[in-house]
Amino acid sequence: MKLLPRTLAGAVHSAITSAQSAGALPAFDMPEIDVRPPKRAEQGDYAVSLALGLAKATGMKPLDIANAIAAHLTRPEFIAEVEVIPPGFINFRLDETWLRDQVEAIIAEGDKAFQLDLYAGKRAQVEFVSANPSGPITVGRSRGGVIGDTMARLLQAAGYEVEREYYFNNAGRQMRNVGSSLKIRYLEALGKPVVVPDSGDDTFYQGDYLIEFAHDLIEKVGESWVDSDWHPFKDYAEERMFGWIRASLARVGILHDVYFNENSLYESGAIWKVLEALEAGGYVYRATVPEAADSEEVEEAGDKGEAVWFRSTHLGDDKDRVLVKSSGEPTYTLPDIAYHVNKLERGFDLLVNILGADHGAQYKVVQYGVQALGMDPSKIHVIINQMVRALRDGKEVRMSTRRGVYDTLDDLIEQTSADAVRYMLLARSADSHLNFDLDLAVKRSNENPVYYIRYAHVRCAGIFREAAARGVSDDGADVSLLGAAELGFLRKALELGEVIDAAARFMEPHRIAFYALELANAFHPIFDNVRVMHTEVPPELAKARLRFYRAAQGVFARVLDLMGMSAPDVM
RNA sequence: GCGCUCAUAGCUCAGUGGAUAGAGCAAUGGUCUUCGGAACCAUCGGUCGGGGGUUCGAAUCCCUCUGGGCGCACCA
CATH class of the missing domain: 3.40.50.620 (HUPs)
Structure with a gap:
């Protein structure tokens, strides 16, 4: 998959050079050529505004500069039309035949659709979560986990070879406190005389999980550890905690390599x-x-x-x-x-x-x-x-592993779903604070964008179930029959490469979450209007549309995978 | 006090110096369904926290003020 804006930027660059050697433009330092989709569809699929900024350096009117560039431009094969618009924008329009052919290209690429090779041969490492094994993964840590894992997926998609790493310290005072806290719980469970510190003692971990660990420990070693110091207790707690942490993370698709x-x-x-x-x-x-x-x-x-x-x-x-x-x-x-x-x-x-x-x-x-x-x-x-605030009944739920009052990743998953947790923690710029509304996340309603996005994939799957039942196939489909509505979706789908590129370059994984919602937004209206198995749809058109939905389903599967979410056929 | 960060529609938030600032939800009014209605369409909604500045052009860059959050240990 190549990036269209990059190709266009290259073409503009060459156009400027050749306009300069033809004398149509004076010499100047080549500015950064920023090609991007304009806000309004009638302004084309891609646009550059650089002529506006060159007025001073050239002493020419932006419109004349834009015209000079356009006149020397070699149009890439995917561009049908180049338009110069006052005060000096150059707008590009995609070739619709090329666009329709992307249906086949997307299907051919399968689960590697939109894989970029921008960083071929480069190795990246993402270090995230990195919580010490003193307590379960909290909501706050989960955000870093989701951001890190999604970032890793996006870097992979951009072409990096990626390693995920978890850095921890099991030798500090924290872990010693966990060990001695577990020992107290162990002695307590055995009915030995021991004082359980209250919440005023911040060296004692109040979490209930240590009580559970203590009971399991008794089943395993009986009373034989009564005279041991905190060391074996720390080791046991660490092992149990890590098992728990890994299991929690795995539930939302987070696995570390190292x-x-x-x-x-x-x-x-x-x-x-x-x-x-x-x-x-x-x-x-x-x-x-x-x-x-x-x-x-x-x-x-x-x-x-x-x-x-x-x-x-x-x-x-x-x-x-x-x-x-x-x-x-x-x-x-x-x-x-x-x-x-x-x-x-x-x-x-x-x-x-x-x-x-x-x-x-x-x-x-x-x-x-x-x-x-x-x-x-x-x-x-x-x-x-930034921090995550967990809200319940509109009020903040304070989290502290030490005090034993906490909202864990497990809690969140159980109250909502793994997919909802992934999406909610991702769909916010890392710079802004995140309010995780626990009540809202529990609701299984369309207030939750997670359903809307997955539903697009489910609907595609539904078409193929029905098609199979009716013996309709997309073999030998003629994609040239696809109409304007389908082209609209394809335009949006083709932005995925640019989203991956930008997310990787700017280290902003939330971009994929917003893109996913936009893509779903482009999909659902089409689903209503572009029927496949309607009695009034001729067989050849049905075949072409089915082919289109196969590509659409592939794009949704890819996007959901990039977010670490499932792409179910039913829900 | 210093540093980082945030402030954009009723709510939650996008927005890489460019064209008329966008989504989702909520609200209001419609669609009445052949493949899943967890859907679709329309309307309403904005002095982009305030004030200066740079620029042909600022939500975006600079200064300043206000108000949140997080840091500012011979803690991790």
């Missing part, structure tokens, strides 16, 4: 190598306070002891960061930098990181670290998604 343990960076010595390299570059110093500290801060610090600092301010940071605490223990910054160094060393051309807004500031420090080590920070791309 689970990367932060602890391995300690075990391999990678973090110390990074520290040495930073030091060799002159980016490290030892002090009780940062170099920029004023006397007040010096006083406050007192006799804290020396920490190891990263001189990130030399790269533009607003303050230096501690890499190793005065206790000798590294902060999270050091392994974070080491992790990204590790990722870059694995040879990826693109690293995408999905982070919640609450972790958003950290990536900059990582970029400074990578930069300090002479590596290319521009390969790292971060998608920061």
